[in-house]
Amino acid sequence: MGTVLSETEFPSVVATFPCHVQWGDCDPAGIIFYPTYFRWMDAACWAMFAAAGYDAKRMRAEHLAMPLLSADCRFLYPAEQGDHCEVRSRILNFGGKSFVVGHEVMRADGMALAKGSETRVWGKFESGPGSRMRGLAIPEDLKARFRA
């Protein structure tokens, strides 16, 4: 219980990922097509890891990956083409081999558009992208990089 509490209270940095609603991100109702939010959350997670020293090139070179266990999002207010937004991401929880990232999508004027999370495994490909992958214990050094 205490462990769970402390995990959910991980004192995370907050990374920001800018995004911009495009014509092709919207549907015939004239608002954002909801899988776009998940595309953004995925990109925001990669950006947060890049900022912490794990950019795409390093992830690739070290055969690291972070596949999803689950994802969810609540849609609070509809975004429209032209809206400038940012995704604010933080680590909610580090488990043994998995972690939870929380994402808030804010419009430039401060309106909250969506709020979601991703649960991911920290993993390594046996022999490069495309090969079998297994979960790794998340190194303490990695966790430290996300501490506020």
Added chain:
Amino acid sequence: MGTVLSETEFPSVVATFPCHVQWGDCDPAGIIFYPTYFRWMDAACWAMFAAAGYDAKRMRAEHLAMPLLSADCRFLYPAEQGDHCEVRSRILNFGGKSFVVGHEVMRADGMALAKGSETRVWGKFESGPGSRMRGLAIPEDLKARFRA
């Protein structure tokens, strides 16, 4: 409490939506990029409504819409390019103006790949797509169409 129970027990038809993992649906890890599952769940929901008499043309003509309140998915096993799948969708719950659709993504050999849900509002555009939208009480006739 009883209401909640009976709602979660809505005796829904099960609609099936065939899908096929494409090269462009996959990421550099060689497995499905997870927002693809939400694209499929959205398409599966539209297909289920089409099968119940509310196809895209009717929805458009009657200015109906079904925007999302939330969506979630658990990823159980990674799909690869070439996998033939189907989404099995059912109504989990009809509320006043909202409803919950449950989706299971199954590979052709019976392997469960993902399991998720969408919570949607039943709504109407004031004057055609792109105009303001408001929630409608879900008609009993509509609910009846999804009863198994």
Added chain:
Amino acid sequence: MGTVLSETEFPSVVATFPCHVQWGDCDPAGIIFYPTYFRWMDAACWAMFAAAGYDAKRMRAEHLAMPLLSADCRFLYPAEQGDHCEVRSRILNFGGKSFVVGHEVMRADGMALAKGSETRVWGKFESGPGSRMRGLAIPEDLKARFRA
């Protein structure tokens, strides 16, 4: 002939649209999935029009649209996740009701990644998005906004 020559020599402003290759933009070969370039070209065209005074809100309010007649792209060098790029867009040609936009996708280090074009109609919806659309003679004022 002379007309064609002078049209192809339209002295266009050059608009730049920043873009960033995401994990989900790439395929199992580890390089950009090519329809991504067309998504970028579409977004870059909208950005160029926004910079010229026709942003998404105005286009919507005035029922304007710019549907495609054709699009093409040559892929010069493969982009990878993490590459920072920009699309440089210019008007190649204004016809009566149609126009051609040329796009070059450059990586931040100056490497040319792709080069393409879109041919579009300048059109108006009869009664808002989703209704029938017809082509309009491109106003001289609009053309003037793109003159370098």
Added chain:
Amino acid sequence: MGTVLSETEFPSVVATFPCHVQWGDCDPAGIIFYPTYFRWMDAACWAMFAAAGYDAKRMRAEHLAMPLLSADCRFLYPAEQGDHCEVRSRILNFGGKSFVVGHEVMRADGMALAKGSETRVWGKFESGPGSRMRGLAIPEDLKARFRA
């Protein structure tokens, strides 16, 4: 010249790839967002190769790839959500290490929606997906599999 002529006359099989316009494939104008056609053309090309004996699993196992040199499409008539279509694909031309695939997108009622082509290299990854790739001379056996 004669070479070009005979190449353009490659007596190709015609492969068909069924597709269905989804809500999320359409834009705020209520019609298909054009990069969708390129997604379909890519998937149709993979399906044509699968039908010829080179399915995704074999391509992966043998480290084969077919990256793009260029792509183009003319958009003849706007597709709408719910339209059932098929892509009809054929080899237009086999060169030394490259080939051209022609694609026609037809609506179920016979209306031609789009017509495009892809020029691809026949290539092999040095050591699995993600590694360096080089073009291969297209084997005669491969060409024979596409002969009508």
